[in-house]
């Protein structure tokens with residue numbers, strides 16, 4: 142079944158999210174199209190949905206590989222009253238909403254890996270790419286791009302075979318993309334309400350509750366440097382805090398984290 146605007150809208154109770162929906166069978170990247178639409182004045186909450194992308198963008202100039210017609214490839218336009226340094230909260234409410242929606246449709250306990258991946262059984266099921274445009278520290282628009290492997294078999298791509306999974310792969314069952322997407326949008330609307338009310342600590346707390354790295358020894362590659370230490374959480378700007386083996390605390394603003402063997406209990 143297609144992820145068509147009509148099906149997405151049916152019974153959806155959100156007021157901001159999905160204010161308008163732009164649907165494409167094929168495009169280069171939903172984030173790129175979202176940026177064009179946002180700069181032309183598309184409404185807050187506008188969704189850009191595609192069945193397939195020619196050049197899906199991942200973080201750090203990577204490509205996002207996704208089998209056409211099987212997954213969720215979408216970008217959401219926000220016009221939040223946030224400082225540029227707080228954009229991370231949009232990514233947080235997205236990862237939280239995705240984890241909750243996955244649990245509701247599949248029963249699987251999804252976990253979030255800093256900064257913005259959603260994992261199922263230690264493999265990546267979803268990536269989020271948030272991009273924004275700002276002027277004088279105020280956000281003009283922010284685009285939250287979401288790629289979820291739903292009914293695909295990511296092992297068709299040798300590059301990601303060992304690290305990626307899909308909901309189908311973990312459950313053996315096809316699930317409705319429309320249902321998953323609607324749940325995700327409802328949670329995201331609720332999370333966005335929290336964000337607008339300034340409930341940042343509450344969002345962080347909920348996010349920490351689903352953190353894959355909690356209590357673990359982690360390895361982070363940041364600007365070509367490797368740091369290892371125990372995960373201590375994230376700070377109010379979304380930076381990762383680790384404590385290295387000498388007991389020193391380190392703050393890492395961006396990077397790729399992975400689990401090292403062992404946890405805090407030994």
Ligand code: BTN
Nearest residue numbers: 170172197198199200268286288
């Ligand atoms: C990552 O894990 O590196 C982020 C991946 C983000 C992929 C999604 S797919 C929909 C949206 N459009 C894009 O071009 N990228 C994001």
